[in-house]
Amino acid sequence: MEVKVSDIFFDLDHTLWDFEKNSALAFREVFMKYGIDVNLEDFLLIYIPINLKYWELYQYDKITQDQLRYGRLKEAFDQLGYEIVDDMINILSVEYIQYLPQFNHLFEGTEEILEYLSKKYRLHIITNGFHEVQGNKLRNSNIHHYFRTITNSETAGVKKPHPQIFEYALKQANVQKENCIMIGDNLEADVLGAINCGMDAILFNPEKPATTENIKCVAHLIHLKEYL
Known part of the structure; x- marks a missing residue:
């Protein structure tokens, strides 16, 4: 099932x-x-x-x-x-x-896919970026309201791909890893990090859509609709 x-x-x-x-x-x-x-x-x-x-x-x-x-x-x-x-x-x-x-340029399709996904799922952020900067990025680009939780490496105490940051984010979101999926551009930090923690994952790779065997991958954010 x-x-x-x-x-x-x-x-x-x-x-x-x-x-x-x-x-x-x-x-x-x-x-x-x-x-x-x-x-x-x-x-x-x-x-x-x-x-x-x-x-x-x-x-x-x-x-x-x-x-x-x-x-x-x-x-x-x-x-x-x-x-x-x-x-x-x-x-x-x-x-x-x-x-x-x-500055607040987003990848093409960001707002459209977040609007689409937010009607069906709870959305969250996991970032290795600096706490002081990431919150401002989300607010200034006007997408902060889509996310229930924001986990950064400074508050988690470790950085992706360490499993502890994913565990921390799951606890913050109060959700089981089996019911989650991670989406990111970094194969090692985002995708393999999540998979090694027991989560599903999708690689966002606008340069080379077919990258690694057995890894779900999209070249455009709107293509996430094919999986979600």
């Missing part, structure tokens, strides 16, 4: 909230404010993979939050060959975090 899904857990960044687009806009504002004379496209080409590398280190507790915020900028500027003092890097790292949630 098929288990009935009652609750859906979403990742936020790169799944609903268009991190790369909003991040580029935040950097544009901060660089203009402080007169950082770099070509934004050249900077982002270098910064994006560096940022992903630092987030993976942070995900597995190999660096601190402060090391993440400083290190990704320092390494990007070094690779770009742009001379900048440490004090300015620290200022930029703080300002960037403040500007980031002011």
Whole structure:
């Protein structure tokens, strides 16, 4: 007999909230404010993979939050060959975090799918993002009202894919894992993390829809209707 899904857990960044687009806009504002004379496209080409590398280190507790915020900028500027003092890097790292949630671009279909799913399921967020920023992102993009609970790694004490963050989120939502499904863009953190915890999962991958055998996957959020 098929288990009935009652609750859906979403990742936020790169799944609903268009991190790369909003991040580029935040950097544009901060660089203009402080007169950082770099070509934004050249900077982002270098910064994006560096940022992903630092987030993976942070995900597995190999660096601190402060090391993440400083290190990704320092390494990007070094690779770009742009001379900048440490004090300015620290200022930029703080300002960037403040500007980031002011932009609210969502992935295409986000509001439509949340409206559709919210009529059938209880919706929740599980994120490794910083508590201070994620709430602002949800409010400023006007999707906060769709979610019953918001679990972040700071309050849970661990980060995805650690099973404890999923257990924490399930407890917050007062639901059994058998009745839940996790949706996110990160195969390891979101999908395999949830599966290893005993939850079902769907990978959101707009770049390569057919990624891993036996993993449900969608290239567009609206395609979630095929599963839900």
